[in-house]
Amino acid sequence: TFLTHPSFHSHRSETALVRYIRRLADRDLALDRTMIPLGSCTLKLNAAAQSAVWLSPGLAGIHPYAPATQTRGWRLLLDGLAERLARLTGYDRCSLQPASGAQGELAGLLAVRGYLWATGQQQRDLVLVPASAHGTNAASAAGAGFSVTVVATAEDGSIDVDHLRELLAEYGQRVAAIMLTYPSTHGVFEPQVTEVTALVHDAGGQVYIDGANLNALTGLLRPGDLGGDVSHLNLHKTFAVPHGGGGPGVGPVVVKEHLAPYLPAGPAGSALPTDEDHDRGFGGAAAMGARFGSAGVMPLAWTYLATLTDADLRRVTLTALAHASYLSQALADVFPTLYTHRGHVAHECVLDLRALTAATGVTAEDVAKRLIDYGFHAPTLSFPVAGTLMVEPTESEPLAELDRFIAAMRSIRAEIDEVASGAVALEDSVLRRSPHTLAAVTAEPWKRPYSRATAAFPLAGMETDKYFPPVSRVDNAWGDRHLMCTCPPPDAFEAHEA
Numbered sequence: 001t002f003l004t005h006p007s008f009h010s011h012r013s014e015t016a017l018v019r020y021i022r023r024l025a026d027r028d029l030a031l032d033r034t035m036i037p038l039g040s041c042t043l044k045l046n047a048a049a050q051s052a053v054w055l056s057p058g059l060a061g062i063h064p065y066a067p068a069t070q071t072r073g074w075r076l077l078l079d080g081l082a083e084r085l086a087r088l089t090g091y092d093r094c095s096l097q098p099a100s101g102a103q104g105e106l107a108g109l110l111a112v113r114g115y116l117w118a119t120g121q122q123q124r125d126l127v128l129v130p131a132s133a134h135g136t137n138a139a140s141a142a143g144a145g146f147s148v149t150v151v152a153t154a155e156d157g158s159i160d161v162d163h164l165r166e167l168l169a170e171y172g173q174r175v176a177a178i179m180l181t182y183p184s185t186h187g188v189f190e191p192q193v194t195e196v197t198a199l200v201h202d203a204g205g206q207v208y209i210d211g212a213n214l215n216a217l218t219g220l221l222r223p224g225d226l227g228g229d230v231s232h233l234n235l236h237k238t239f240a241v242p243h244g245g246g247g248p249g250v251g252p253v254v255v256k257e258h259l260a261p262y263l264p265a266g267p268a269g270s271a272l273p274t275d276e277d278h279d280r281g282f283g284g285a286a287a288m289g290a291r292f293g294s295a296g297v298m299p300l301a302w303t304y305l306a307t308l309t310d311a312d313l314r315r316v317t318l319t320a321l322a323h324a325s326y327l328s329q330a331l332a333d334v335f336p337t338l339y340t341h342r343g344h345v346a347h348e349c350v351l352d353l354r355a356l357t358a359a360t361g362v363t364a365e366d367v368a369k370r371l372i373d374y375g376f377h378a379p380t381l382s383f384p385v386a387g388t389l390m391v392e393p394t395e396s397e398p399l400a401e402l403d404r405f406i407a408a409m410r411s412i413r414a415e416i417d418e419v420a421s422g423a424v425a426l427e428d429s430v431l432r433r434s435p436h437t438l439a440a441v442t443a444e445p446w447k448r449p450y451s452r453a454t455a456a457f458p459l460a461g462m463e464t465d466k467y468f469p470p471v472s473r474v475d476n477a478w479g480d481r482h483l484m485c486t487c488p489p490p491d492a493f494e495a496h497e498a
Protein backbone atom coordinates (compact mmCIF):
# COMPACT_ATOMS: atom_id res chain seq x y z
CA THR A 1 0.00 0.00 0.00
CA PHE A 2 1.13 3.56 -0.60
CA LEU A 3 -0.37 7.08 -0.47
CA THR A 4 -2.80 5.82 2.14
CA HIS A 5 -3.66 9.22 3.63
CA PRO A 6 -7.33 10.12 2.96
CA SER A 7 -6.31 13.36 1.20
CA PHE A 8 -5.10 11.19 -1.70
CA HIS A 9 -8.49 9.48 -2.05
CA SER A 10 -11.21 11.85 -0.84
CA HIS A 11 -11.32 14.22 -3.82
CA ARG A 12 -12.52 12.24 -6.78
CA SER A 13 -13.54 15.01 -9.18
CA GLU A 14 -11.89 18.18 -10.40
CA THR A 15 -14.54 20.23 -8.61
CA ALA A 16 -13.78 18.49 -5.33
CA LEU A 17 -10.04 18.78 -5.83
CA VAL A 18 -10.17 22.49 -6.70
CA ARG A 19 -12.24 23.15 -3.58
CA TYR A 20 -9.83 21.14 -1.47
CA ILE A 21 -6.87 23.15 -2.75
CA ARG A 22 -8.80 26.39 -2.27
CA ARG A 23 -9.53 25.40 1.33
CA LEU A 24 -5.84 24.82 1.99
CA ALA A 25 -4.94 28.14 0.34
CA ASP A 26 -7.51 29.97 2.48
CA ARG A 27 -5.76 28.76 5.61
CA ASP A 28 -2.41 30.01 4.38
CA LEU A 29 -0.95 33.43 5.09
CA ALA A 30 1.12 33.63 1.93
CA LEU A 31 2.62 36.20 -0.44
CA ASP A 32 -0.73 36.53 -2.22
CA ARG A 33 -2.12 38.18 0.93
CA THR A 34 0.78 39.85 2.69
CA MET A 35 4.42 40.65 2.50
CA ILE A 36 6.48 37.89 4.08
CA PRO A 37 9.14 40.04 5.67
CA LEU A 38 11.33 37.14 6.80
CA GLY A 39 14.82 38.54 7.28
CA SER A 40 17.58 36.42 5.74
CA CYS A 41 15.05 34.74 3.42
CA THR A 42 14.47 37.34 0.66
CA LEU A 43 10.89 36.34 -0.09
CA LYS A 44 10.43 38.44 -3.21
CA LEU A 45 8.02 38.27 -6.11
CA ASN A 46 8.10 35.14 -8.26
CA ALA A 47 6.77 36.72 -11.42
CA ALA A 48 4.14 35.12 -13.66
CA ALA A 49 6.39 35.87 -16.64
CA GLN A 50 9.00 33.56 -15.13
CA SER A 51 6.51 30.77 -14.60
CA ALA A 52 5.31 31.00 -18.19
CA VAL A 53 8.77 29.84 -19.29
CA TRP A 54 9.73 27.06 -16.92
CA LEU A 55 6.57 25.08 -17.45
CA SER A 56 6.88 25.04 -21.24
CA PRO A 57 6.99 21.39 -22.36
CA GLY A 58 10.30 21.86 -24.17
CA LEU A 59 11.92 22.55 -20.80
CA ALA A 60 9.73 20.77 -18.30
CA GLY A 61 9.19 17.67 -20.43
CA ILE A 62 12.77 16.44 -20.58
CA HIS A 63 13.89 13.43 -18.59
CA PRO A 64 16.64 14.30 -16.08
CA TYR A 65 18.80 11.49 -17.44
CA ALA A 66 18.22 12.21 -21.13
CA PRO A 67 21.45 11.81 -23.13
CA ALA A 68 23.54 14.90 -23.79
CA THR A 69 22.52 14.98 -27.46
CA GLN A 70 18.95 15.69 -26.37
CA THR A 71 19.71 18.41 -23.83
CA ARG A 72 21.60 20.94 -25.95
CA GLY A 73 18.96 23.63 -25.45
CA TRP A 74 18.98 23.06 -21.74
CA ARG A 75 22.77 23.30 -21.68
CA LEU A 76 22.63 26.59 -23.56
CA LEU A 77 20.22 28.00 -21.00
CA LEU A 78 22.21 26.72 -18.03
CA ASP A 79 25.53 27.88 -19.45
CA GLY A 80 24.05 31.32 -20.02
CA LEU A 81 22.74 31.41 -16.46
CA ALA A 82 26.06 30.27 -14.98
CA GLU A 83 27.97 32.84 -17.02
CA ARG A 84 25.71 35.73 -15.99
CA LEU A 85 25.90 34.73 -12.32
CA ALA A 86 29.70 34.56 -12.46
CA ARG A 87 29.82 37.97 -14.12
CA LEU A 88 27.42 39.56 -11.62
CA THR A 89 29.44 38.27 -8.67
CA GLY A 90 32.98 38.92 -9.93
CA TYR A 91 34.05 35.30 -10.26
CA ASP A 92 35.49 33.17 -13.05
CA ARG A 93 33.49 29.95 -12.83
CA CYS A 94 30.10 28.82 -11.62
CA SER A 95 28.70 25.40 -10.82
CA LEU A 96 24.94 25.10 -10.71
CA GLN A 97 25.02 21.67 -9.08
CA PRO A 98 24.27 22.43 -5.40
CA ALA A 99 20.57 22.18 -4.59
CA SER A 100 20.58 24.65 -1.69
CA GLY A 101 22.64 27.41 -0.15
CA ALA A 102 23.97 24.98 2.43
CA GLN A 103 24.98 22.53 -0.31
CA GLY A 104 26.71 25.41 -2.11
CA GLU A 105 28.67 26.11 1.06
CA LEU A 106 29.72 22.48 1.29
CA ALA A 107 30.70 22.38 -2.38
CA GLY A 108 32.65 25.65 -2.03
CA LEU A 109 34.51 24.45 1.04
CA LEU A 110 35.29 21.12 -0.61
CA ALA A 111 36.79 23.13 -3.47
CA VAL A 112 38.90 25.02 -0.92
CA ARG A 113 39.99 21.72 0.62
CA GLY A 114 40.79 20.25 -2.78
CA TYR A 115 42.92 23.28 -3.61
CA LEU A 116 44.75 23.26 -0.26
CA TRP A 117 45.52 19.56 -0.49
CA ALA A 118 46.69 19.86 -4.08
CA THR A 119 49.09 22.64 -3.05
CA GLY A 120 50.53 20.80 -0.03
CA GLN A 121 48.67 22.81 2.60
CA GLN A 122 46.89 19.96 4.39
CA GLN A 123 47.77 21.56 7.74
CA ARG A 124 45.18 24.27 7.03
CA ASP A 125 42.28 22.65 8.87
CA LEU A 126 40.50 25.58 10.52
CA VAL A 127 37.61 27.64 9.20
CA LEU A 128 36.89 30.96 10.90
CA VAL A 129 33.19 31.74 11.25
CA PRO A 130 31.89 35.04 12.70
CA ALA A 131 29.49 34.71 15.62
CA SER A 132 26.75 36.37 13.55
CA ALA A 133 26.94 33.76 10.76
CA HIS A 134 24.02 31.69 9.52
CA GLY A 135 24.04 28.31 11.25
CA THR A 136 24.73 26.51 7.99
CA ASN A 137 28.22 28.07 7.76
CA ALA A 138 29.65 26.25 10.75
CA ALA A 139 27.77 23.07 9.83
CA SER A 140 29.16 23.10 6.28
CA ALA A 141 32.69 23.69 7.53
CA ALA A 142 32.38 20.72 9.87
CA GLY A 143 30.82 18.68 7.06
CA ALA A 144 33.77 19.45 4.80
CA GLY A 145 36.13 18.12 7.49
CA PHE A 146 37.33 21.40 8.97
CA SER A 147 37.37 22.54 12.60
CA VAL A 148 35.45 25.72 13.31
CA THR A 149 36.74 28.71 15.26
CA VAL A 150 34.31 31.52 16.04
CA VAL A 151 35.30 35.15 15.49
CA ALA A 152 33.64 37.48 18.00
CA THR A 153 31.22 40.27 17.17
CA ALA A 154 32.17 43.87 17.96
CA GLU A 155 29.86 46.26 19.80
CA ASP A 156 28.37 47.58 16.55
CA GLY A 157 27.48 44.12 15.27
CA SER A 158 30.34 43.89 12.80
CA ILE A 159 33.12 41.34 12.90
CA ASP A 160 35.63 42.01 15.72
CA VAL A 161 38.77 42.75 13.69
CA ASP A 162 41.04 42.76 16.75
CA HIS A 163 39.86 39.28 17.65
CA LEU A 164 40.41 38.21 14.04
CA ARG A 165 44.00 39.50 14.21
CA GLU A 166 44.57 37.53 17.42
CA LEU A 167 43.20 34.35 15.86
CA LEU A 168 45.34 34.80 12.76
CA ALA A 169 48.44 35.43 14.88
CA GLU A 170 47.76 32.28 16.87
CA TYR A 171 46.50 29.92 14.14
CA GLY A 172 47.65 31.62 10.89
CA GLN A 173 49.25 28.51 9.39
CA ARG A 174 46.17 26.44 10.18
CA VAL A 175 43.56 28.80 8.74
CA ALA A 176 41.98 27.31 5.63
CA ALA A 177 39.35 29.98 5.15
CA ILE A 178 37.07 32.56 6.69
CA MET A 179 33.34 32.44 5.96
CA LEU A 180 32.01 35.98 5.79
CA THR A 181 28.51 37.14 5.08
CA TYR A 182 28.30 40.50 3.34
CA PRO A 183 26.31 42.47 4.14
CA SER A 184 26.36 40.67 7.46
CA THR A 185 23.50 38.69 8.94
CA HIS A 186 23.10 41.66 11.29
CA GLY A 187 21.82 43.61 8.29
CA VAL A 188 24.68 46.09 7.86
CA PHE A 189 27.43 46.66 5.33
CA GLU A 190 30.52 46.12 7.43
CA PRO A 191 32.90 48.92 6.47
CA GLN A 192 35.95 46.80 7.29
CA VAL A 193 35.11 43.96 4.90
CA THR A 194 38.08 44.46 2.57
CA GLU A 195 40.40 44.79 5.58
CA VAL A 196 39.11 41.43 6.80
CA THR A 197 39.59 39.71 3.44
CA ALA A 198 43.12 41.17 3.11
CA LEU A 199 44.09 40.00 6.61
CA VAL A 200 42.97 36.45 5.87
CA HIS A 201 44.73 36.44 2.48
CA ASP A 202 47.92 37.72 4.10
CA ALA A 203 47.74 34.75 6.47
CA GLY A 204 47.43 32.42 3.47
CA GLY A 205 43.76 31.61 3.96
CA GLN A 206 40.92 31.59 1.46
CA VAL A 207 37.92 33.89 1.69
CA TYR A 208 34.42 32.43 1.45
CA ILE A 209 31.78 35.14 1.07
CA ASP A 210 28.31 33.77 1.83
CA GLY A 211 26.22 35.21 -1.00
CA ALA A 212 22.80 34.66 0.56
CA ASN A 213 22.50 38.42 1.07
CA LEU A 214 23.15 39.18 -2.59
CA ASN A 215 19.84 41.03 -2.78
CA ALA A 216 21.77 43.87 -1.16
CA LEU A 217 24.62 43.72 -3.70
CA THR A 218 23.56 42.62 -7.18
CA GLY A 219 24.44 45.27 -9.72
CA LEU A 220 26.16 47.40 -7.07
CA LEU A 221 29.09 45.43 -5.71
CA ARG A 222 30.62 42.07 -6.52
CA PRO A 223 31.82 39.74 -3.75
CA GLY A 224 34.67 38.66 -6.02
CA ASP A 225 35.90 42.27 -6.02
CA LEU A 226 35.79 42.42 -2.21
CA GLY A 227 38.38 39.67 -1.99
CA GLY A 228 36.18 36.60 -2.14
CA ASP A 229 37.73 33.41 -3.55
CA VAL A 230 34.45 31.54 -3.44
CA SER A 231 30.78 32.28 -2.77
CA HIS A 232 27.47 30.53 -2.99
CA LEU A 233 24.32 32.25 -4.20
CA ASN A 234 20.72 31.36 -3.47
CA LEU A 235 18.64 31.40 -6.64
CA HIS A 236 15.64 30.85 -4.35
CA LYS A 237 16.39 34.12 -2.62
CA THR A 238 18.03 36.75 -4.79
CA PHE A 239 17.07 35.39 -8.19
CA ALA A 240 13.33 35.02 -7.67
CA VAL A 241 12.96 31.24 -7.58
CA PRO A 242 10.09 30.38 -5.20
CA HIS A 243 11.24 29.69 -1.69
CA GLY A 244 9.72 27.81 1.18
CA GLY A 245 7.97 24.56 1.76
CA GLY A 246 11.32 22.83 1.61
CA GLY A 247 12.43 23.74 -1.87
CA PRO A 248 13.55 22.91 -4.43
CA GLY A 249 16.42 25.34 -4.10
CA VAL A 250 19.52 26.12 -6.10
CA GLY A 251 22.74 27.21 -4.42
CA PRO A 252 25.24 27.85 -7.23
CA VAL A 253 28.86 28.01 -6.16
CA VAL A 254 31.06 30.62 -7.86
CA VAL A 255 34.86 30.63 -7.62
CA LYS A 256 38.00 32.34 -8.79
CA GLU A 257 40.06 30.49 -11.37
CA HIS A 258 42.42 28.77 -8.88
CA LEU A 259 39.51 26.92 -7.27
CA ALA A 260 37.81 26.01 -10.53
CA PRO A 261 39.44 22.58 -10.88
CA TYR A 262 37.86 21.54 -7.59
CA LEU A 263 34.27 22.43 -8.40
CA PRO A 264 31.78 19.59 -8.20
CA ALA A 265 30.58 19.63 -11.79
CA GLY A 266 33.17 18.44 -14.26
CA PRO A 267 36.81 17.60 -13.60
CA ALA A 268 38.03 20.60 -15.57
CA GLY A 269 36.02 22.98 -13.44
CA SER A 270 33.65 23.70 -16.26
CA ALA A 271 30.45 25.42 -15.32
CA LEU A 272 28.55 22.31 -16.24
CA PRO A 273 29.49 18.71 -16.88
CA THR A 274 30.91 18.14 -20.35
CA ASP A 275 29.21 15.76 -22.75
CA GLU A 276 31.64 13.04 -21.68
CA ASP A 277 31.05 13.66 -17.96
CA HIS A 278 27.42 13.63 -18.70
CA ASP A 279 27.38 10.29 -20.45
CA ARG A 280 29.56 8.82 -17.72
CA GLY A 281 26.92 9.90 -15.22
CA PHE A 282 29.37 12.21 -13.48
CA GLY A 283 28.19 12.80 -9.93
CA GLY A 284 28.46 15.95 -7.93
CA ALA A 285 27.28 17.89 -4.93
CA ALA A 286 23.63 17.28 -5.63
CA ALA A 287 22.43 14.00 -4.24
CA MET A 288 22.48 11.00 -6.59
CA GLY A 289 24.55 12.92 -9.11
CA ALA A 290 21.56 14.75 -10.59
CA ARG A 291 23.18 16.05 -13.72
CA PHE A 292 22.25 19.69 -13.49
CA GLY A 293 21.22 19.95 -9.83
CA SER A 294 17.69 21.34 -9.36
CA ALA A 295 17.57 22.16 -13.07
CA GLY A 296 13.77 22.30 -13.21
CA VAL A 297 13.57 25.64 -11.43
CA MET A 298 16.61 27.27 -13.06
CA PRO A 299 14.62 28.68 -16.01
CA LEU A 300 12.85 30.85 -13.41
CA ALA A 301 16.15 32.49 -12.48
CA TRP A 302 17.20 32.59 -16.14
CA THR A 303 14.01 34.48 -17.06
CA TYR A 304 14.41 36.85 -14.12
CA LEU A 305 17.88 37.74 -15.36
CA ALA A 306 16.94 37.76 -19.05
CA THR A 307 14.33 40.42 -18.36
CA LEU A 308 16.65 42.64 -16.31
CA THR A 309 19.79 44.41 -17.49
CA ASP A 310 22.65 45.00 -15.07
CA ALA A 311 21.35 48.56 -14.64
CA ASP A 312 17.89 47.21 -13.82
CA LEU A 313 19.42 44.89 -11.24
CA ARG A 314 21.14 47.85 -9.67
CA ARG A 315 17.77 49.56 -9.35
CA VAL A 316 16.24 46.40 -7.88
CA THR A 317 18.98 46.33 -5.26
CA LEU A 318 18.77 50.03 -4.44
CA THR A 319 15.01 49.66 -4.02
CA ALA A 320 15.45 46.70 -1.64
CA LEU A 321 17.96 48.73 0.39
CA ALA A 322 15.72 51.80 0.44
CA HIS A 323 12.74 49.75 1.60
CA ALA A 324 14.66 48.27 4.53
CA SER A 325 16.05 51.61 5.67
CA TYR A 326 12.59 53.19 5.25
CA LEU A 327 11.05 50.59 7.58
CA SER A 328 13.92 50.80 10.03
CA GLN A 329 13.69 54.58 10.28
CA ALA A 330 9.88 54.71 10.37
CA LEU A 331 9.89 52.33 13.35
CA ALA A 332 12.97 53.69 15.11
CA ASP A 333 11.04 55.40 17.93
CA VAL A 334 8.88 52.34 18.70
CA PHE A 335 11.09 49.35 17.80
CA PRO A 336 14.70 50.52 17.45
CA THR A 337 16.98 48.76 14.97
CA LEU A 338 19.80 46.96 16.75
CA TYR A 339 22.55 47.57 14.20
CA THR A 340 22.86 50.47 11.78
CA HIS A 341 25.73 52.10 9.97
CA ARG A 342 25.43 55.89 9.66
CA GLY A 343 21.73 55.53 10.34
CA HIS A 344 21.16 53.03 7.54
CA VAL A 345 20.76 49.30 7.25
CA ALA A 346 21.43 47.03 4.31
CA HIS A 347 18.51 45.01 2.91
CA GLU A 348 17.10 43.98 6.30
CA CYS A 349 16.89 45.31 9.83
CA VAL A 350 16.99 43.67 13.24
CA LEU A 351 14.27 45.22 15.42
CA ASP A 352 15.38 45.02 19.03
CA LEU A 353 12.58 44.17 21.46
CA ARG A 354 14.76 43.07 24.34
CA ALA A 355 14.41 46.26 26.41
CA LEU A 356 10.63 46.21 25.95
CA THR A 357 10.55 42.54 26.93
CA ALA A 358 12.57 43.25 30.07
CA ALA A 359 10.23 46.11 31.01
CA THR A 360 6.86 44.54 30.13
CA GLY A 361 7.24 40.80 29.62
CA VAL A 362 5.85 41.15 26.08
CA THR A 363 8.11 39.04 23.85
CA ALA A 364 9.13 39.21 20.23
CA GLU A 365 7.07 36.06 19.82
CA ASP A 366 3.96 37.88 21.11
CA VAL A 367 4.52 40.57 18.48
CA ALA A 368 5.04 37.94 15.78
CA LYS A 369 1.75 36.24 16.73
CA ARG A 370 -0.17 39.50 17.05
CA LEU A 371 0.96 40.53 13.56
CA ILE A 372 -1.12 37.65 12.21
CA ASP A 373 -4.24 39.37 13.58
CA TYR A 374 -3.21 42.42 11.56
CA GLY A 375 -2.92 40.22 8.46
CA PHE A 376 0.86 39.97 8.32
CA HIS A 377 3.21 37.07 8.11
CA ALA A 378 5.71 37.47 10.94
CA PRO A 379 9.31 38.54 10.35
CA THR A 380 12.16 36.21 11.30
CA LEU A 381 11.98 35.56 15.04
CA SER A 382 15.05 35.48 17.31
CA PHE A 383 17.59 35.13 14.51
CA PRO A 384 20.41 36.08 14.42
CA VAL A 385 19.86 37.67 17.85
CA ALA A 386 17.49 36.11 20.42
CA GLY A 387 14.58 38.37 21.36
CA THR A 388 14.56 40.33 18.10
CA LEU A 389 12.57 40.40 14.86
CA MET A 390 14.50 40.63 11.60
CA VAL A 391 12.55 42.33 8.81
CA GLU A 392 13.41 42.09 5.12
CA PRO A 393 10.80 43.80 2.95
CA THR A 394 12.51 43.24 -0.46
CA GLU A 395 12.04 45.42 -3.53
CA SER A 396 8.82 43.63 -4.44
CA GLU A 397 6.63 45.40 -1.89
CA PRO A 398 4.75 48.56 -2.86
CA LEU A 399 5.02 51.57 -0.58
CA ALA A 400 1.41 51.07 0.58
CA GLU A 401 2.28 47.61 1.92
CA LEU A 402 5.32 48.96 3.77
CA ASP A 403 3.11 51.66 5.29
CA ARG A 404 0.49 49.07 6.26
CA PHE A 405 3.22 47.12 8.08
CA ILE A 406 4.48 50.26 9.81
CA ALA A 407 0.93 51.12 10.93
CA ALA A 408 0.48 47.60 12.32
CA MET A 409 3.76 47.71 14.20
CA ARG A 410 3.02 51.15 15.65
CA SER A 411 -0.41 49.95 16.76
CA ILE A 412 1.18 46.90 18.39
CA ARG A 413 3.57 49.18 20.21
CA ALA A 414 0.56 51.06 21.61
CA GLU A 415 -0.81 47.72 22.83
CA ILE A 416 2.51 46.98 24.52
CA ASP A 417 2.39 50.39 26.19
CA GLU A 418 -0.96 49.44 27.76
CA VAL A 419 0.74 46.47 29.36
CA ALA A 420 3.67 48.66 30.41
CA SER A 421 1.39 51.18 32.11
CA GLY A 422 -0.32 48.43 34.08
CA ALA A 423 -3.69 49.08 32.40
CA VAL A 424 -3.74 45.48 31.13
CA ALA A 425 -2.20 42.36 32.64
CA LEU A 426 0.17 40.63 30.24
CA GLU A 427 -1.50 37.23 30.52
CA ASP A 428 -4.90 38.71 29.60
CA SER A 429 -3.56 41.07 26.95
CA VAL A 430 -4.52 41.00 23.32
CA LEU A 431 -0.83 40.35 22.63
CA ARG A 432 -0.41 37.23 24.74
CA ARG A 433 -3.80 35.82 23.62
CA SER A 434 -3.01 36.31 19.93
CA PRO A 435 -3.46 35.19 17.24
CA HIS A 436 -7.26 35.11 17.30
CA THR A 437 -9.13 32.48 15.31
CA LEU A 438 -12.66 33.15 14.08
CA ALA A 439 -13.90 30.64 16.65
CA ALA A 440 -12.12 32.49 19.45
CA VAL A 441 -13.49 35.87 18.36
CA THR A 442 -17.08 34.63 18.16
CA ALA A 443 -17.02 32.45 21.28
CA GLU A 444 -19.77 32.97 23.87
CA PRO A 445 -19.55 34.22 26.51
CA TRP A 446 -16.82 36.81 25.78
CA LYS A 447 -14.69 37.16 28.88
CA ARG A 448 -11.56 38.87 27.67
CA PRO A 449 -10.64 42.38 28.85
CA TYR A 450 -10.54 43.72 25.28
CA SER A 451 -13.29 43.85 22.68
CA ARG A 452 -13.87 41.35 19.91
CA ALA A 453 -13.24 44.17 17.44
CA THR A 454 -9.85 44.89 19.01
CA ALA A 455 -8.97 41.23 18.65
CA ALA A 456 -10.02 40.88 15.02
CA PHE A 457 -9.96 44.34 13.44
CA PRO A 458 -7.28 46.29 15.26
CA LEU A 459 -6.89 48.80 12.42
CA ALA A 460 -9.60 50.67 10.58
CA GLY A 461 -10.57 49.17 7.24
CA MET A 462 -9.65 45.58 8.06
CA GLU A 463 -13.25 44.30 8.08
CA THR A 464 -13.58 43.44 4.39
CA ASP A 465 -10.51 41.35 3.70
CA LYS A 466 -9.85 39.94 7.14
CA TYR A 467 -7.63 36.85 7.38
CA PHE A 468 -8.39 34.56 10.30
CA PRO A 469 -5.72 32.02 11.25
CA PRO A 470 -7.10 28.46 11.40
CA VAL A 471 -5.33 27.81 14.71
CA SER A 472 -3.95 29.84 17.57
CA ARG A 473 -0.71 29.06 19.38
CA VAL A 474 -0.28 25.38 19.99
CA ASP A 475 3.06 24.61 21.56
CA ASN A 476 5.37 26.79 19.47
CA ALA A 477 8.96 25.59 19.70
CA TRP A 478 8.20 22.95 22.32
CA GLY A 479 8.08 20.14 19.78
CA ASP A 480 11.36 21.25 18.19
CA ARG A 481 13.05 21.10 21.55
CA HIS A 482 11.58 17.80 22.71
CA LEU A 483 12.27 15.45 19.86
CA MET A 484 10.76 12.02 19.94
CA CYS A 485 11.29 9.21 17.50
CA THR A 486 8.15 8.03 15.77
CA CYS A 487 9.91 5.28 13.84
CA PRO A 488 8.22 1.91 14.12
CA PRO A 489 10.02 -0.41 16.53
CA PRO A 490 12.40 -2.90 14.90
CA ASP A 491 10.05 -5.83 15.50
CA ALA A 492 7.49 -4.14 13.24
CA PHE A 493 9.85 -4.85 10.35
CA GLU A 494 10.42 -8.38 11.55
CA ALA A 495 6.70 -9.09 11.49
CA HIS A 496 6.55 -7.81 7.90
CA GLU A 497 9.33 -10.11 6.75
CA ALA A 498 7.62 -13.04 8.38
Ligand SMILES: *Cc1c(COP(=O)(O)O)cnc(C)c1O
Binding pocket: 040, 041, 100, 101, 102, 103, 134, 136, 137, 181, 185, 210, 212, 213, 234, 249, 251
Ligand atom coordinates in the same frame (compact mmCIF):
# COMPACT_ATOMS: atom_id res chain seq x y z
C1 LIG B 1 19.57 31.15 3.62
C2 LIG B 1 20.98 31.28 4.02
C3 LIG B 1 21.88 30.21 3.90
C4 LIG B 1 21.48 28.80 3.53
O1 LIG B 1 20.77 28.68 2.36
P1 LIG B 1 19.74 27.45 2.17
O2 LIG B 1 19.36 27.53 0.76
O3 LIG B 1 18.61 27.71 3.12
O4 LIG B 1 20.46 26.19 2.50
C5 LIG B 1 23.20 30.44 4.21
N1 LIG B 1 23.62 31.64 4.64
C6 LIG B 1 22.77 32.68 4.81
C7 LIG B 1 23.32 34.01 5.28
C8 LIG B 1 21.42 32.54 4.51
O5 LIG B 1 20.59 33.57 4.68
